[in-house]
Structures are given as C-alpha cells and as structure tokens.
Amino acid sequence: xxxxxxxxxxxxxxxGESSAVVQLLTREHGxxxxxxxxxxxxxxxxxxxxxxxxxxxWRARLAEHLGSYSCELSRSYSALLLDDPQRLAGLSSACxxxxxxxxxxxxxxxxxxxxxVLLEALVSSPAWAEVYARWELGLLEELxxxxxxxxxxxxxATEELIYVSPxxxxxVSRRAGEPYRDKLLPLPGFLVxxxxxxEDGDILAALKLTGSFLDRYVFAxxxxxxxxxxxxxxxxxxxxxxxxSGIRGNDDA
Numbered sequence: 454x455x456x457x458x459x460x461x462x463x464x465x466x467x468x469g470e471s472s473a474v475v476q477l478l479t480r481e482h483g484x485x486x487x488x489x490x491x492x493x494x495x496x497x498x499x500x501x502x503x504x505x506x507x508x509x510x511w512r513a514r515l516a517e518h519l520g521s522y523s524c525e526l527s528r529s530y531s532a533l534l535l536d537d538p539q540r541l542a543g544l545s546s547a548c549x550x551x552x553x554x555x556x557x558x559x560x561x562x563x564x565x566x567x568x569x570v571l572l573e574a575l576v577s578s579p580a581w582a583e584v585y586a587r588w589e590l591g592l593l594e595e596l597x598x599x600x601x602x603x604x605x606x607x608x609x610a611t612e613e614l615i616y617v618s619p620x621x622x623x624x625v626s627r628r629a630g631e632p633y634r635d636k637l638l639p640l641p642g643f644l645v646x647x648x649x650x651x652e653d654g655d656i657l658a659a660l661k662l663t664g665s666f667l668d669r670y671v672f673a674x675x676x677x678x679x680x681x682x683x684x685x686x687x688x689x690x691x692x693x694x695x696x697x698s699g700i701r702g703n704d705d706a
Contacts, residue, residue, distance in 0.1 A: 454520070455512040458482055459527070461568055463552040465501035467493040475501050475522055477509055478551050478568060483560040487511050487522035500524060502531035503548040504572060533576045539693060540575045542686040543585050547571055549682035554592060554671050564595045582696060583643055583651060586659035590644065593663060598622070598670040600662075602645050605629055615640050617662060638662050656696045660687055 460477030463484065468474045473492030478484050487509075491497040500507065506528040513520030534541040547568060555561060567588050574584040593599055599622075604611050606623035607630075616630040616637035617623065624645070630637050640662065641655035664687075668679055690696050 454514070454516050454518075455510065456482060457508070457510045460485070460507050460509040460524075461548070461551075461565070461572070462501050462503050462505045462507060463548045464503060465489070465492055465498075471497070473497065473501055474519070475524075476552050477507065477522070478555070478561075478565055479509065480562060480565050481560055482511075482558060484552065484555045484557050485511065486557065487513075487520045489522045489524065492522075499529070499532075500526045502529070504530040504534075504544040506530065506569070506572070530572045530576060539689050540581060542682075542689045543581065544572065544575055546680070546683045546686035547585065547588060549680035550589070550592065550667075553677070553680050554596065554667065561595050564591060567591045580651075582656045582690070583659075586641075586644065586656060586663065589660070589663035589667065593666055593670075596671055598666060600624075600666065602640065614645055615642075619665060622666060638665060653696075657687065657690060660690075 458479040458481050460479040463476040463478055465473040465475045468488060471494040472488055472490050474486060475489045475492055476484060476486050489497060489501060492501050505526060507524040508527055509522055509524045511520050511522055530544060531541070534544055551568065571584050571588045574581040578584065590600065600617065601623045602614065602617070604624065605614060605626035606618055606621055608626060610626045613627040614624040615627050616625040616634065617640045618625055619638050624640055625637055638661065639658045641659045643651045643655055644659055664679060672679055
C-alpha cells in the first residue's frame with residue numbers, strides 16, 4: 454500500500470532515538486499518521502514543524518498499519534512566523550484543533566483547502582484573525598454541526614442578526630433576542646457580512662461562539678476538552694489591545 458499526497462503537519466512526536474510519528478492533514482487522505490525516520494533529528498525537525506506544507510509519500514504493507522512517511526518540504530509556514538508570537542500561536546491552535554477534532558483517514562478536502570488559506574493569511578494578511586474564526590466555523594460545518602447564521606430563528610429576518618441561540622446554533626435578530634440577551638451568544642458582524650468591518654472584541658466573541666459549539670458537540674461527547682494550544686492562542690489575543698478592547702477575561706470556549 455502506498456500513496457503520494459500534499460499534506461500539512463499537524464503534530465510530530467518523538468519515536469525512538471531519531472524518528473517521529475507524524476500527523477498530517479492531507480488533501481485526499483484526511484488526517485493520517487506515519488513514521489518519519491529521522492523526523493526528530495536536527496534536519497527532520499525543520500521539516501516536520503506544525504503548519505509546514507509537505508509533499509508526502511506514505512507506504513505500508515497493509516492499509517491498517519501505521520506505515521512510514523518520506524516527505525519533502527514545500528513551504529515552511531512555521532519559520533515565516535517565528536518573529537510573530539501571536540500569529541504563530543494561531544497556527545499552533547489551528548493544527549491542534551484539526552488533529553484533535555478530525556477522525557483519522559477521513560478526507561475533508563474543503564477543510565484542508567481552508568487550512569491552506571488560513572496559513573497563507575497568517576503570513577500575509579492583516580485580517581488573519583478573522584480568517585481563523587471563519588476556519589473554525591468551517592470545522593463545525595464539516596463535522597456536521599454547522600451554525601445557521603442566514604436568518605433569525607424566531608422571525609426569519611435577515612437583518613440585524615446579532616445573537617446566536619446556544620441551543621439551536623441559529624442566528625437571532627436584535628429585536629427577537631432582546632428579551633433573552635443574557636442567555637444568547639453574541640454574533641460578531643464579520644461572520645455574517647464579509648463586507649462589514651470588525652469592531653473591538655469581535656474576534657474573541659467569535660472564538661467564544663465557535664468554541665462553545667466545538668466543545669459541546671465535538672469534544673465533550675468524548676470526555677475531552679478543547680486543546681491547550683487554543684487556550685494559549687486566546688490568552689495571547691486577549692492581551693492584544695487591538696483585538697480584545699471591550700472584552701474582559703477569556704476561556705477555552
């Protein structure tokens with residue numbers, strides 16, 4: 454059994470003296486593990502950094518075996534972000550979320566393409582944090598728990614959608630949600646209107662929204678928590694004045 458695919462490193466864990474068990478999110482084979490010989494040696498560590506884009510060849514005697522990887526580096530996103538701890542934390546969070554949430558060996562081509570877009574945004578776009586939040590929305594959708602932000606759950610209105618029901622995952626308008634505002638989750642405008650601007654605190658509000666549903670539907674049913682890397686990412690964002698104004702405190706959700 455063997456195949457060649459494009460893949461993004463999600464994690465690499467030392468195995469023996471110099472090898473590593475590498476988790477890739479591949480375009481056609483989903484999240485897939487393999488043993489990379491020399492993967493924890495000095496040269497291999499530079500290749501198998503989370504977020505790096507690789508050309509990967511996997512081989513095993515039987516399909517159910519761990520198998521082995523031989524990979525070539527296509528683009529080193531991690532190296533490009535070494536001088537920006539906030540963006541690097543975003544990269545680490547996205548890789549940890551993909552590794553923890555996705556079932557092994559199930560292809561998610563849209564989610565893979567979205568992660569490539571996020572990686573490019575992390576190295577080149579001032580709107581990278583918005584792209585990250587939308588990527589988590591896409592993660593929910595691909596796993597079958599997508600939020601319906603198209604119209605108000607109570608009235609069908611498509612304007613002034615500023616809340617989300619924590620029970621149904623559907624948007625709620627300002628008027629319909631006002632009596633229940635303390636029980637609803639804020640819906641940042643940039644998640645429903647790509648043309649609109651972002652207000653202070655919107656990023657953390659968006660991540661609280663996605664985290665709430667990811668925790669409830671993806672992690673809690675398996676007695677797991679959101680990855681620590683995501684919590685560290687949110688902690689960094691909460692200490693950034695340009696992102697966290699108007700928001701006090703944070704948690705993994």
